[in-house]
Amino acid sequence: MATPRYKRVLLKLSGEVLMGGQQFGIDPSFVMELAKEVKAAKDTGLEVCLVIGGGNIFRGMAGAAQGMDRAQADYMGMLATVMNALAMQSALEQLGVATRVQSAIEMDKVCEPVIRRRAERHLEKGRVVIFAAGVGAPYFTTDSGAALRAAEMKCDALLKGTSVDGVYDSDPKKNPSAKRFDTVTYDKVLADNLKVMDASAVALCRDNGIPIVVFSIREQGNLAKVLEGQGVQTIVQGS
Template sequence: MALPKLKRVLLKLSGEVLMGTQQGGIDPAFVMELAQEVKAAKDTGLEICLVIGGGNIFRGVAGAAQGMDRAQADYMGMLATVMNALAMQNALEQIGVQTRVQSAIQMDTVCEPVIRRRAERHLEKGRVVIFAAGVGAPYFTTDSGAALRAAEMKCDALLKGTSVDGVYDSDPKRNAAAVRFDTVTYDRVLADNLKVMDASAVALCRDNQIPIVVFSIREQGNLARVLAGEGVQTIVQGS
């Protein structure tokens, strides 16, 4: 099933994608490639919000697993997402795309606070809005932050660009026989723990009827193909 015509979308990128071929950190050349993809999508008339994870710099869950206080580790992870947001803003503005970063943790010298009506005005003016620092509280992932912002901004879809080309019935990296879904319901994702996003994010999208589109952002031009209803993807939606 194809998506209805989209006017406003939220693009969620995993932080690991910004590493490019590196082992960690930010690859400016690959971030520029991603920025070109976002610009091409915006040039079709779409209004675009962005949320970027922080796993290329620091992941709160990983820090907690090594003995750090979970809340402290999560705050560090939120700061990592701000760094990624600023890197993406820099790349977008180098190619002429006006961009605003809004952070759930207030840091006025580098970005705006999250103010919904201001974000809406930015979108109306043709700017890309990058939401950083998750929901501003520990114990919530950037997936939950993306779902929250997608609902708050009344987005028509949440596009999740990852290293995998969709949702599978098992881990395709471990099981060569894993089967990819073209479409799958929110309830199936939750019941079978299919690891699309964390459960709270999927439930929030279900409750607000926001389709989740999972695709590989690493393939050049794939975002445009997915938005055109082509390319390899999985759509998570209601029954």
């Protein structure tokens, strides 16, 4: 089964991926490897935008679980995503890829505000756009932010690069006999709580007809393989 050829995609990366082999923070050498993957995808003529989580620095839900005010903790998590976006921008620009960071929380000293039409112009001019700070409001995850930006930018697919090579019927880390799906419907993901993305993100993609492609970003060259329809992946789509 081949993945259809896309013109514009949004790549969602978890913040934890930026840690590389570390337990916390940002591993610049691994961020550079990720940047090379993004550059290779862009060099095929693809228009690429990114959303990166902040879990390698601070996770709002974890802070709230330890007694912090949930809204305050979520804002801290949003700021962490800006730091990750700037790290990725630096790596991409070292490779000669023109990149713009747009933040849902305005901080004009370091990045642009999210302006949809400006972001579209950037993509049309061959720049990579990294959307930071989620949706700019607490109680929404970066998954929801990614789904929202993918819909706004009329992306052909939302690619979710994780440490797992697809969607399974149970946790493959706990169940060695877990079955991986090649394709699965949005409704099954929601009904069976398959933990692809949070429910609001999956529903937003379903309502806008945006397929979610789940694959392992940790395998070198895998993004290019997935875009060619050759890599191991799961596609979440309509029935």
